[in-house]
Amino acid sequence: MKKEQIRLLIRAHKALLSSEERKNSAIKVWEAVERTGAFIMAERVLLYNSLPDELDTHSFIEKWQNKKRLYLPRVNGVTLDILPCDGREMPTGAFCISEPVGTDVERIENIDLVIVPAVAYDRTGSRVGRGKGYYDRLLASTLATKIGVGYDFQVIDDIIETDSHDVPVDIVITENRTIRAIIKNKTNT
Ligand SMILES: Nc1nc2c(c(=O)[nH]1)N(C=O)[C@@H](CNc1ccc(C(=O)N[C@@H](CCC(=O)O)C(=O)O)cc1)CN2
Ligand SMILES: Nc1ncnc2c1ncn2[C@@H]1O[C@H](COP(=O)(O)OP(=O)(O)OP(=O)(O)O)[C@@H](O)[C@H]1O
Numbered sequence: 001m002k003k004e005q006i007r008l009l010i011r012a013h014k015a016l017l018s019s020e021e022r023k024n025s026a027i028k029v030w031e032a033v034e035r036t037g038a039f040i041m042a043e044r045v046l047l048y049n050s051l052p053d054e055l056d057t058h059s060f061i062e063k064w065q066n067k068k069r070l071y072l073p074r075v076n077g078v079t080l081d082i083l084p085c086d087g088r089e090m091p092t093g094a095f096c097i098s099e100p101v102g103t104d105v106e107r108i109e110n111i112d113l114v115i116v117p118a119v120a121y122d123r124t125g126s127r128v129g130r131g132k133g134y135y136d137r138l139l140a141s142t143l144a145t146k147i148g149v150g151y152d153f154q155v156i157d158d159i160i161e162t163d164s165h166d167v168p169v170d171i172v173i174t175e176n177r178t179i180r181a182i183i184k185n186k187t188n189t
Contacts, residue, residue, distance in 0.1 A: 033173055038113050041112070046108075074093060082111065112145070114139065125168035126168045
C-alpha cells in the first residue's frame, strides 16, 4: 500500500475513536513503555507533544518530567531542534504544536531513547509519518533506541513501501502489543 493511501485509511479510523478509547489506549501504551528496558535505562528521553489526533503524551510527560530528562522537538525550517521539556510554558509553534522555548538545544547523539509518533507502522518497524520527513532527518544520525507508539490499528498487516531515507523504529508499542522489529536496525552493532 502507498503511504498516501495509508494516511487516509488511518485518519478515517482515528475519527471513530471515542475519548474513552483514546484515554484507555494511552494508559496501556505508556504502562508498556515503562516496562521496557530501553525506558528504564534511559536518562534522556525525546518525546513528542501530542496533537489531538495522536496517542496522548501529556499525562506521561507530566508523570516523568521530574524523574528523567525529557526533551521535545521544535521545528526549525526543515529540521527539528531538541529542547528540554522543563515545565515552562510552551507557546504554540509550527503545525499548531506547543513547542519549548529557549536556546538550550540538545544534540541528538546525547539522547538515549526517542519516542516517535507516526501515522502507521508495519511489523518490521517501518513507519509512515506526516510526510514532511522531519523524523527521518532527525533519526538518520542517532543510535538511540527508537520506540514507535500508537493505537493498535496503526500497525498495518502490509509491509510499508519504504525509501532509502526512511528510518525504522526498534519497537512498536500499542495498547495490545509490543512488537520488537524483526530486522535489526543498527548497522554498527
Ligand atoms: N506531536 C507531534 N509533534 C511533532 C511532529 C508530529 O508528527 N507530532 N512532527 C513530525 O514530523 C514534527 C512536526 N511536523 C509536523 C508535520 C506535519 C504536521 C501536520 O499536521 N500535517 C497535516 C498536514 C498539514 C500540511 O500538509 O501542511 C496532517 O498531517 O494532516 C504536523 C507536524 C515535530 N513535532
Ligand atoms: N534524511 C533526509 N534527508 C533529506 N530529505 C529527507 C530525509 N528524509 C526524508 N526526506 C524527505 O522528506 C520528504 C518526506 O518523506 P516521507 O514521506 O518518508 O516522510 P514521513 O516518514 O512520512 O515523515 P516523518 O519522517 O516526518 O514522520 C521526502 O520528500 C523525503 O525526500
